Amino acid sequence: MPEGDAVLRTARRLDRALTGGVLTRTDVRVPRYATVDLAGQPVTGTVTRGKHLLTRIGADWTLHTHLKMDGSWATLRPGQRWPKPAHMARVVLETDATQAVGFLLGIVEVLPRAGEEEAVGHLGPDLLGADWDEDEAVRRLLTHPDEPVFDALRDQTSLAGLGTIWAAETGFTMGIHPMTRVGDVPDLVRTVRVARLKLQQAMERPGPLAVYGRERAVCRRCGTPIRRIEMGGREGRPRPAYFCPNCQPAR
Ligand SMILES: [Zn+2]
Structure with a gap:
């Protein structure tokens, strides 16, 4: 998508x-x-x-x-x-x-x-919008502390613009497993900043992807094979979550 x-x-x-x-x-x-x-x-x-x-x-x-x-x-x-x-x-x-x-x-x-x-009007702050509001996005994310972070980042009512690609890439950069509960993410503010930066960079100069679409290819950081799991989210349809099990250990 x-x-x-x-x-x-x-x-x-x-x-x-x-x-x-x-x-x-x-x-x-x-x-x-x-x-x-x-x-x-x-x-x-x-x-x-x-x-x-x-x-x-x-x-x-x-x-x-x-x-x-x-x-x-x-x-x-x-x-x-x-x-x-x-x-x-x-x-x-x-x-x-x-x-x-x-x-x-x-x-x-x-x-x-x-x-x-x-x-x-139901959408959360727009990651690429002129009226981006980081505090509000974090506040909305924290209203669902038990939700897996990979699903939460793609919930358009918390922050608008992210999908499976950049949610996965954000998780890799932050070293967080996609199933990590929002409430357990060590630095949610920085996670949201990284997500925004990923989208901004994708607008200007898309670089190679670290994990998305790379199942069984090796992690460029540590050499471990990238894994793919199916995750849910409120839309109901399963979505692939890609991650490096070594760089993004389960908590
Ligand atoms: Zn790795």
């Missing part, structure tokens, strides 16, 4: 492609919004809240989308061939200069601007 860094890159690309343009055609291929027509309105910007994308249209409307597992936004020239089959398209936004096509999006909502807060 794309994490905060990838979502922010998508937002910046949509922003460059659409903002300032006037929509010439819109097609929201979700039954609830099938009759929505925003043609004639200007696109005023695309911003993120955690992994959520908010594309603001005219004075009154916001297109709220989320990539979830398989979603993507293509930004194309008018008439350019789509990179995925048409049946996978969920939203099409066209201006004179651009066609933006959202494929397999996990969330598509056309909201009145005032509805943005309801859509994303």
Whole structure:
């Protein structure tokens, strides 16, 4: 699943492609919004809240989308061939200069601007947001002291933007086993700072991953084979947690 860094890159690309343009055609291929027509309105910007994308249209409307597992936004020239089959398209936004096509999006909502807060207000502080609030993120994490840290860091209501990749990499840097209870993490403030730094670095200059996706490859620090376990979390679906059993011992 794309994490905060990838979502922010998508937002910046949509922003460059659409903002300032006037929509010439819109097609929201979700039954609830099938009759929505925003043609004639200007696109005023695309911003993120955690992994959520908010594309603001005219004075009154916001297109709220989320990539979830398989979603993507293509930004194309008018008439350019789509990179995925048409049946996978969920939203099409066209201006004179651009066609933006959202494929397999996990969330598509056309909201009145005032509805943005309801859509994303449950999120914790945004690791890549201008209004990042470290104290509040730590406070929210500590309201679930028994939760495994790997699941807690990915809980978007505590801090928004982290997924399986950067939660795993943060655990490795901090030397904490993914099953460690939040209340037992020796330095939660520094853990949150490292998580934020990982996302910021991923935005600028992605480096090689230490543990994520490296099951059975050896740890670059100590040579021990990297392990993968399935973990839960509130979303219900199991998620792979990668770690070095030597550098990240269970507590
Ligand atoms: Zn190691």
